Structures are given as C-alpha cells and as structure tokens.
Amino acid sequence: MMRHFLKLTTAAIVLTSTPVFAQTDGTADDDIDWSLYEDLGFEDESMKRYANAKIEGLSPAKLISIGYDFQGSYSIAPGDLTMADGTTVEGGDAMQVNSTAGIRAGFNLPVISQNNLVWQMGANYWNTSYNYAEAPTSSDNPLHQTLSEHGLRTSGISTTIYKPLDDTQFILFQGSADMSGTYGASAMPAQYLKYSAAALWGKRPTEKKQWGVGLARTYRVGELNYIPVILYNKTSANNKWGTEALFPARVHVRRTINPRNMVFLGYELEGQSFRMYENLPGFDLRDEDLEIRRGEIRVRAVYEFSLKNFIWMSVQAGYRINYRYDVDRLVSGPDIYRAFGLLDSPNYAQMNMLTNPFYVNISVNLVSP
Amino acid sequence: MLRKLTFLAVSAVIAFGTLSFDLQQKSEDPGDRLVGIWEPSNGRSRIKIDRIGNKYYGRVVWLIEPNDPDGTPRTDINNPNPDLRNVPLRGFRMCKDFVYQGDDQWSEGTLYDPNNGSTYQGTITMRDMNTLDMRGYIGVEAIGRTDVWKRLKMPSRKKK
Numbered sequence: 001m002m003r004h005f006l007k008l009t010t011a012a013i014v015l016t017s018t019p020v021f022a023q024t025d026g027t028a029d030d031d032i033d034w035s036l037y038e039d040l041g042f043e044d045e046s047m048k049r050y051a052n053a054k055i056e057g058l059s060p061a062k063l064i065s066i067g068y069d070f071q072g073s074y075s076i077a078p079g080d081l082t083m084a085d086g087t088t089v090e091g092g093d094a095m096q097v098n099s100t101a102g103i104r105a106g107f108n109l110p111v112i113s114q115n116n117l118v119w120q121m122g123a124n125y126w127n128t129s130y131n132y133a134e135a136p137t138s139s140d141n142p143l144h145q146t147l148s149e150h151g152l153r154t155s156g157i158s159t160t161i162y163k164p165l166d167d168t169q170f171i172l173f174q175g176s177a178d179m180s181g182t183y184g185a186s187a188m189p190a191q192y193l194k195y196s197a198a199a200l201w202g203k204r205p206t207e208k209k210q211w212g213v214g215l216a217r218t219y220r221v222g223e224l225n226y227i228p229v230i231l232y233n234k235t236s237a238n239n240k241w242g243t244e245a246l247f248p249a250r251v252h253v254r255r256t257i258n259p260r261n262m263v264f265l266g267y268e269l270e271g272q273s274f275r276m277y278e279n280l281p282g283f284d285l286r287d288e289d290l291e292i293r294r295g296e297i298r299v300r301a302v303y304e305f306s307l308k309n310f311i312w313m314s315v316q317a318g319y320r321i322n323y324r325y326d327v328d329r330l331v332s333g334p335d336i337y338r339a340f341g342l343l344d345s346p347n348y349a350q351m352n353m354l355t356n357p358f359y360v361n362i363s364v365n366l367v368s369p
Numbered sequence: 370m371l372r373k374l375t376f377l378a379v380s381a382v383i384a385f386g387t388l389s390f391d392l393q394q395k396s397e398d399p400g401d402r403l404v405g406i407w408e409p410s411n412g413r414s415r416i417k418i419d420r421i422g423n424k425y426y427g428r429v430v431w432l433i434e435p436n437d438p439d440g441t442p443r444t445d446i447n448n449p450n451p452d453l454r455n456v457p458l459r460g461f462r463m464c465k466d467f468v469y470q471g472d473d474q475w476s477e478g479t480l481y482d483p484n485n486g487s488t489y490q491g492t493i494t495m496r497d498m499n500t501l502d503m504r505g506y507i508g509v510e511a512i513g514r515t516d517v518w519k520r521l522k523m524p525s526r527k528k529k
Contacts, residue, residue, distance in 0.1 A: 032430075032460070034430065034431065034435075034459060036430075036524035036525070037406065037415050037417070037430040037431040037524055038431060040406060040408075040415065040431075040521040040522050040524060041521065041522055042408075042499070042519050042520070042521060042522070043405075043498075043499045043519075043520040043521060043522050044499040044500075044519070044520070047499070047519050049412050050410065052410055052411040052412075054411075056413075056484060057484075060485070063512060064512075109511075109512075110514060110515070113514055113515040113516070114515070114517050115410040115516075115517040115519075167412070207411070207413060207433070207434075237438055238438065258447065259447045259484065259485035259486060260449075260485070260486070309487065309507070310487070310507045366507070366512065368514055369482070369487065369489045369505040369506065369507060369513055369514045
C-alpha cells in the first residue's frame with residue numbers, strides 16, 4: 001500500500017511540476033494556446049509603436065568597410081583651359097590612363113538606437129591614383145600632370161538620423177561634410193569643405209515596403225545641385241526579390257539567394273568636386289580657385305556574401321560612364337549653381353572628355369547585427 | 370487508510386503546484402523582473418521570457434505573420450544548420466542563457482535573429498519596469514545594435 005502511495009505521489013508531482021520546465025529549443029508545444037498572446041496591449045499604456053528603420057529582407061548595413069576600387073584603361077582628352085586673366089592654354093592631346101585605383105574605407109556606427117530615434121555617425125576616406133601609360137610632362141596639359149602627381153582624395157564625416165513619427169511615418173535626414181581635392185599630408189583649409197544633405201518624409205506601410213520623398217543638396221554629378229529624391233525599398237512576398245533605391249543616387253534590384261548571399265543589379269551616381277589645392281609653384285591648374293567637377297555613373301552587378309558571421313565581402317563589377325569631368329574657376333564664392341544649365345552661370349574653365357572603362361570594386365565589411 | 374493517504378498526497382501536490390506557481394509569479398529575486406511578455410521594436414513578434422534554473426530564456430509566442438503564403442506555419446528557414454530549418458518559428462527560443470548581473474543588467478546570453486539566421490552575443494538592460502534595451506553585438510559591445518523592447522500585459526488565463 002505504501003508503495004502504491006509513493007508511486008501515486010511521485011507521478012502526481014512529476015505531472016504537476018513539468019509545465020514550469022516544459023520549454024525546449026525550437027519545439028512548438030501543441031499544449032500552448034498561442035491565441036492567448038494575440039491581443040495584448042502595452043503594460044504602460046502611454047507607450048507607442050514606431051515604424052522600424054529597416055524592412056524585412058533588406059541587405060545588411062555596413063558598419064566598417066575596407067575596399068579597393070580599380071578602373072581599367074581609358075583616355076582623358078583635355079579641353080582648352082581658360083586662365084584667370086582670360087587667356088587660354090590649348091587642351092593638347094588625349095593621354096592614356098592605364099588604370100585609376102585606390103583604397104576606399106569607411107565606418108558608420110550607431111550613436112543612439114532606440115524605437116523612436118536612430119542616430120548614426122560615420123567617416124570615410126577614398127583615394128584615387130591615376131596611373132598614366134606615359135608620365136605627363138610640362139609640355140602636356142597641366143590637368144594630366146596634376147592628376148598623375150597628386151591623384152584625388154576625399155575624406156569626410158557623415159550623420160544619419162531616422163525619426164519615426166508613428167507606426168508608419170518617418171523622417172530621414174542624412175548630412176555629410178567632405179574635403180575633396182589634390183591635398184596631401186597637409187589637409188586643405190576648412191573653407192573648402194563641401195556640405196551635402198538630404199531630408200525625406202516617408203511611410204512604411206508594411207514590413208516589406210518603405211518609401212519616401214524629399215530633397216537633396218548633392219555633389220553626385222560633380223557640381224552642386226538641389227534635386228528631389230525618392231526612397232523605395234521593397235521585398236517580395238517570398239523574400240527572394242527586392243528593390244533598394246534612393247533615386248536618382250542609386251537604384252538596385254536585389255536577388256536574395258539566402259540571407260547570407262545577395263546579388264544586385266543597378267547603378268550608382270558617384271561624384272564630388274575636387275579642389276586643386278597645392279601650395280607649390282608650377283602649373284596653373286594647381287590654382288586654388290580651380291575645382292574638378294567629377295561625376296560618373298556606375299552600372300554594375302554586385303555580389304555580397306557572408307565570409308564568416310558578420311564579416312561580409314562585396315564584389316562589384318561594371319562599367320564606369322563619365323558624366324562630367326570639367327573644371328570650374330571659383331572666384332566669387334565656394335560654388336556655382338547651374339541647375340542643370342537652367343540658370344545663367346559662368347562657363348567651365350575647362351571641359352574634358354573621358355572614355356569609359358570597366359571597373360571592379362572589392363571590399364570586406366563588418367555588417368550590422 | 371489508503372483514502373487518507375491519497376487525500377494527503379493530492380493536497381500536498383496541489384500545495385506544491387500552487388507554491389511553485391507563486392514562486393514563479395511573485396519571486397522577489399530582482400532578476401525575475403525580466404520575466405514577462407515583451408514586444409521588439411518592429412512589432413513583428415512577441416517574446417515570453419522565463420526563468421529556468423538561474424538563467425533567463427525568451428521564446429517566440431506570437432508572430433504577426435505566423436504562416437507562410439501557402440498557409441503552413443513559418444519555420445526557421447534561415448538557420449545556418451540545415452537540420453533546424455523545419456523548426457517552427459512560433460515557440461522558438463531566440464534568447465538564451467542570460468544571467469542576472471545586478472544593476473538591472475542581464476548578460477552572458479545570446480540573441481538569435483531568425484530574419485538572417487545570425488546569433489549575437491547579448492546584454493539586456495532594464496531601463497524601467499516596462500522597457501528593455503536588448504543589445505546584440507559582435508565581439509565587443511561597441512559594435513552592435515540596440516533594440517528597445519516594451520513589456521506587454523500578461524494574457525488572461527480564461528481561454529485555456
């Protein structure tokens with residue numbers, strides 16, 4: 001009888017105690033009434049839900065990136081250069097550039113990451129060296145010798161602020177200050193900084209779509225412009241396809257092989273205004289009043305994949321199409337705003353022609369969790 | 370005699386069950402303030418955090434989209450381990466092994482993101498009784514992302 005009693009007691013204790021420890025990894029427990037968790041309000045009823053900054057399926061954000069950019073062979077045909085006194089230096093012959101290459105590094109780290117505010121700060125450094133087939137001499141156009149000797153560099157800082165207004169609407173602000181030019185070890189004066197910014201209002205109607213409209217101050221086509229921008233990110237129902245676009249700066253169609261392997265097809269506009277800042281005697285193009293307005297379109301395919309955990313590699317290959325490589329003389333202010341030729345404005349001091357090469361870009365990235 | 374013993378045993382069992390339930394619900398262990406139902410910032414899921422032993426675990430109890438377009442329950446299709454890709458997401462334990470460190474902080478645990486199949490080291494900081502900072506990071510805490518989770522009301526038990 002006592003045995004029977006002990007058995008009964010043990011069985012009862014085991015049966016009643018088990019639910020406390022019943023959860024197991026990944027096991028959908030049929031005994032759980034999942035509907036209990038459907039209609040739950042916040043404990044603190046003053047709390048709100050906010051639109052998330054990301055959508056499902058979006059490619060991971062790059063926190064730290066180190067890469068190398070390489071453009072193949074092309075030619076530069078310089079136009080006539082108008083000097084400060086109004087005289088003209090003849091453009092001269094086109095010269096062959098075997099390659100244009102350089103390091104591209106950057107980071108972008110979150111400062112504040114909350115439901116109702118995301119703030120990130122970043123910095124970047126891009127170097128471009130021009131490797132001529134034959135070293136330019138003083139008899140060639142000064143543009144060639146300047147590029148060959150000094151190359152071009154861009155370094156800058158940036159900030160991104162994402163502010164959701166409610167569970168669907170948001171405001172996005174991006175701003176940057178860049179120093180671009182022929183400068184070497186000694187940085188250029190801060191007066192030559194170029195400021196870019198974009199502000200958008202948008203909606204995130206579903207977990208797989210967000211869009212926005214706004215205005216940007218940009219140097220992406222080489223010179224200052226104010227243009228409307230459209231944000232459009234979308235992921236298909238089966239997560240295999242998507243669009244990542246900030247038109248007109250970049251537009252890509254995404255094919256997600258799996259969340260660690262993605263292929264993109266699209267283009268990006270790249271550009272900046274490069275100050276010819278050199279305190280050395282010599283070529284007129286080193287005049288501090290001159291800036292190269294470089295703008296290019298990169299039509300490309302990109303493959304991004306996880307090497308290990310959060311270390312990703314990005315390999316892109318495509319065709320670099322020159323949009324502008326002209327020189328402005330800035331004598332009455334830091335910029336000339338032409339509004340794509342709609343406004344009456346000074347002519348370029350030099351207009352140059354570039355042929356278009358293929359290019360590759362490889363980078364290793366630490367991506368965001 | 371057997372009746373008496375059975376009655377005593379059943380009474381003891383009920384008392385034990387009630388006591389253990391009360392311990393779970395009203396523990397004075399400060400780490401147990403983490404126990405409850407929480408909603409991540411994207412509002413796509415709800416996570417129930419329980420204490421098992423001296424560690425805390427979070428399990429997916431609700432998904433905004435519980436089923437795939439074909440009507441079958443969503444599974445962990447992005448899991449790096451192919452053998453686990455058929456495991457249902459609802460019920461999945463995505464927070465593991467968190468240990469209370471004092472000062473409203475839990476650490477030594479991991480966070481799993483079913484959206485990409487990645488597992489992060491994690492720390493949890495309770496900002497107030499109804500708000501958690503869930504930080505997933507890679508190696509060092511500086512390289513990571515914080516998601517803010519909000520406490521939800523406990524469900525009514527009347528349904529089941």
